[in-house]
Amino acid sequence: MQLKNDLLIRAAKGEAVERTPVWLMRQAGRILPEYRAVRESVSGFIELAQTPELAAEVTIQPVDILGVDAAIIFSDILVIPEAMGLPYEMVEKRGPWFPNVVSSVADLKKLRIADGVDDLSYVIDAIKITKRELDGRVPLIGFAGAPWTIFAYMIEGSGSKTFSKARAMLYTQPEMSHQLLQMITDSTINYLKAQIAAGVDLIQLFDSWAGILPPEHYETFSLKYIAQICDAINEVPKTVFAKGAFFAREQMGKLNCETIGLDWNMGVAESRKMIGDDKTLQGNLDPAALYGSAKEVELVTNLMMDQFKGGRHIANLGHGVYPDISPDKVKVFIETVKNYAKR
Numbered sequence: 620m621q622l623k624n625d626l627l628i629r630a631a632k633g634e635a636v637e638r639t640p641v642w643l644m645r646q647a648g649r650i651l652p653e654y655r656a657v658r659e660s661v662s663g664f665i666e667l668a669q670t671p672e673l674a675a676e677v678t679i680q681p682v683d684i685l686g687v688d689a690a691i692i693f694s695d696i697l698v699i700p701e702a703m704g705l706p707y708e709m710v711e712k713r714g715p716w717f718p719n720v721v722s723s724v725a726d727l728k729k730l731r732i733a734d735g736v737d738d739l740s741y742v743i744d745a746i747k748i749t750k751r752e753l754d755g756r757v758p759l760i761g762f763a764g765a766p767w768t769i770f771a772y773m774i775e776g777s778g779s780k781t782f783s784k785a786r787a788m789l790y791t792q793p794e795m796s797h798q799l800l801q802m803i804t805d806s807t808i809n810y811l812k813a814q815i816a817a818g819v820d821l822i823q824l825f826d827s828w829a830g831i832l833p834p835e836h837y838e839t840f841s842l843k844y845i846a847q848i849c850d851a852i853n854e855v856p857k858t859v860f861a862k863g864a865f866f867a868r869e870q871m872g873k874l875n876c877e878t879i880g881l882d883w884n885m886g887v888a889e890s891r892k893m894i895g896d897d898k899t900l901q902g903n904l905d906p907a908a909l910y911g912s913a914k915e916v917e918l919v920t921n922l923m924m925d926q927f928k929g930g931r932h933i934a935n936l937g938h939g940v941y942p943d944i945s946p947d948k949v950k951v952f953i954e955t956v957k958n959y960a961k962r
């Protein structure tokens with residue numbers, strides 16, 4: 620299927636584009652009343668994610684309503700632990716929670732390497748429906764959590780400010796940590812390959828908890844596994860977004876991927892220098908900027924675009940859009956990016 624709008628793919632590959640493509644991390648869901656309406660028709664997030672027709676519907680909503688240049692499949696990074704044998708629940712207003720966690724080799728032995736097709740067929744079905752319904756209007760992004768971030772949830776059992784149990788594990792049981800990280804990595808490769816076979820046009824790895832590791836641990840317990848995934852996937856362009864990994868930018872420039880996501884703490888010029896010119900940079904407006912007035916959103920978005928000017932760029936926020944941001948402000952952000960080249 621030929622894409623009618625392939626700006627994202629061309630920008631990722633470093634090919635010429637008429638204008639910078641734009642999408643938002645966490646664009647599917649939460650901010651849109653249309654999403655909340657669908658969400659209320661089911662028992663909760665997990666049922667929505669596991670009902671392919673509905674997952675496809677909320678995946679496409681931001682394309683129709685906001686005018687983004689890409690859709691991202693509606694799912695969650697935590698489907699991987701579940702497929703490995705560690706189910707999660709989504710607790711209203713509090714986030715993910717795991718009834719069981721991994722704390723010993725015995726716990727590890729109960730887990731398996733997930734098969735992307737058999738264990739996650741509901742995501743694969745949602746991707747196929749979405750591709751059919753999108754009909755080539757924009758590319759579809761597939762995604763997974765980076766192994767370290769998934770590991771952090773599997774050890775900790777929920778969100779945490781410090782993830783101190785997960786970090787402790789790297790010191791107290793380094794061998795077991797590597798074993799679990801390798802199982803997550805193998806599961807993730809299977810999963811991403813299945814997503815690609817079902818039709819996704821680009822994949823993104825989310826290392827949301829990169830920034831809590833010391834640089835040496837980041838290299839051995841995270842980047843090493845991200846590199847394995849990048850090396851295993853060559854069918855579509857890859858984006859690596861490692862929140863807070865400012866200390867690892869130079870090494871990330873050497874990953875076998877096309878795009879590196881920047882969070883809003885990372886200076887653009889400095890990142891460009893560290894990462895190099897032969898990667899696309901994605902980001903990086905402060906998500907809180909969208910609380911400003913429409914005029915202010917336009918101003919800061921143009922300032923962001925100025926900073927990326929002349930280099931390979933995909934416009935986005937520096938992290939996921941906050942749930943209470945008005946869709947109108949998101950539209951101002953998107954329209955400002957789209958109009959930038961015409962100024």
Ligand SMILES: Cc1c2[nH]c(c1CCC(=O)O)Cc1[nH]c(c(CCC(=O)O)c1C)Cc1[nH]c(c(CCC(=O)O)c1C)Cc1[nH]c(c(C)c1CCC(=O)O)C2
Pocket residue numbers: 643644645646647648649658664691692693694695696697709713714715762778825827939
């Ligand atoms: C760390 C992480 C998670 N999930 C994800 C990450 C990495 C990105 C990041 O750093 O934000 C990724 C994710 N989660 C979701 C998507 C869907 C696609 C998209 O719009 O980007 C994506 C890409 C849906 C979701 N995942 C979740 C929701 C809200 C659930 C609801 O509708 O009740 C959605 C739409 C729940 C979720 N899922 C997770 C948390 C911590 C929470 C609760 C807090 C929150 O809402 O952000 C884990």
